[in-house]
Amino acid sequence: MVENKIVLKNNNLEVVFRLPGCDPISQRFDSCGMIEQVTLNGRHTFCVPEQLDEKRVTTYGFGLCSEFIWNELACGIKKGEEFPKLGVGIFKQIEDGCRFDKWKKYEVSLFDKSYEIRGNKIIFKEIPRECMGIAAEIQKVVSLYNNTVTVSTTIENKGTETLNLAEFQHNFTAIDGLPAGPGYRLNLPFDGELECGEWDIKTLDDRGVPDQPADSMLYVEGNSLFWKSSMGGKTYHKITRGKGIRTLSEYSWKLSHEATPASVREICHFLPDRFSLWAVEHVISTEVFCKIKLEPGERMNFARTWLFEDETTDHMED
Numbered sequence: 001m002v003e004n005k006i007v008l009k010n011n012n013l014e015v016v017f018r019l020p021g022c023d024p025i026s027q028r029f030d031s032c033g034m035i036e037q038v039t040l041n042g043r044h045t046f047c048v049p050e051q052l053d054e055k056r057v058t059t060y061g062f063g064l065c066s067e068f069i070w071n072e073l074a075c076g077i078k079k080g081e082e083f084p085k086l087g088v089g090i091f092k093q094i095e096d097g098c099r100f101d102k103w104k105k106y107e108v109s110l111f112d113k114s115y116e117i118r119g120n121k122i123i124f125k126e127i128p129r130e131c132m133g134i135a136a137e138i139q140k141v142v143s144l145y146n147n148t149v150t151v152s153t154t155i156e157n158k159g160t161e162t163l164n165l166a167e168f169q170h171n172f173t174a175i176d177g178l179p180a181g182p183g184y185r186l187n188l189p190f191d192g193e194l195e196c197g198e199w200d201i202k203t204l205d206d207r208g209v210p211d212q213p214a215d216s217m218l219y220v221e222g223n224s225l226f227w228k229s230s231m232g233g234k235t236y237h238k239i240t241r242g243k244g245i246r247t248l249s250e251y252s253w254k255l256s257h258e259a260t261p262a263s264v265r266e267i268c269h270f271l272p273d274r275f276s277l278w279a280v281e282h283v284i285s286t287e288v289f290c291k292i293k294l295e296p297g298e299r300m301n302f303a304r305t306w307l308f309e310d311e312t313t314d315h316m317e318d
Helices: 071-076
Strands: 005-009 013-018 034-040 066-069 082-085 089-092 107-110 113-118 121-126 136-145 148-157 163-169 184-187 200-204 210-213 218-221 224-227 234-241 251-257 263-268 274-280 283-294 299-309
Touching: 005 121, 005 136, 013 136, 034 299, 071 082, 148 163, 148 283, 163 274, 184 283, 251 283, 263 283, 283 299
Parallel strands: none
Antiparallel strands: 005 013, 013 034, 066 163, 082 089, 089 107, 113 121, 121 136, 136 148, 148 299, 163 283, 184 224, 184 251, 200 210, 200 234, 218 224, 234 274, 251 263, 263 299, 274 283
């Protein structure tokens, strides 16, 4: 019997992890280090599922979860042949020459994974299994310290081909369950295209799929994004790449709401390759991508820290 969840606690935080093998199993997100909920000081929550409405399509994301994205890898193979998706497993192609589609269902042989609890941290490991010359050993160390959670990821190329992909945290966030809308503020100091970037704002059909162009519910002041109306049946999406990312000493974003003293900030300890903004009615997601390019035998490490605050917590020291 697979253990479904485990909880880590300290004086400030209670963090609920969904463990590898926990249903429903996502064919998109890495099951290592998937954080279903973070509770600060016993009263403030920050995480929500990807979807609340059972009629809507979902890729079974929860709270703070990551994806290794290399969708074009599948383009060179035929139906019935296999391709790997790091963080998940080895997939069987469903149509000749098609890139991986997160909304499609595949036949998948999941990678073997393990976890070990050591005091205030959990060490997750994904065991490499080669496919198309691609194999990677991935270790995630998730640790709690005061009012912070840090995920440190080490990936080593164990295959014969170059790894050329990216990793991002989807961050399915809502503070104290407050719906996306007026009162929220998303501070994005490294977004140089917050006001002038291309926003894709659409209505949602009954299945939660983007449908028709819609009026914006957003406005910008300085480096922050605000809501002038609710998301009600709408979604937005924006991608910022390359020159649109400001050069700063720290890459972080912060989400807060005027109805609660709680806030969450993610600090990325790497230079972002790109980032995306996405939301529907109940969730606001800020997704920062880390570029991964490794020759056989090479390894790299990158880390992210989330800082959870309310009126009682001290700010994390620089």
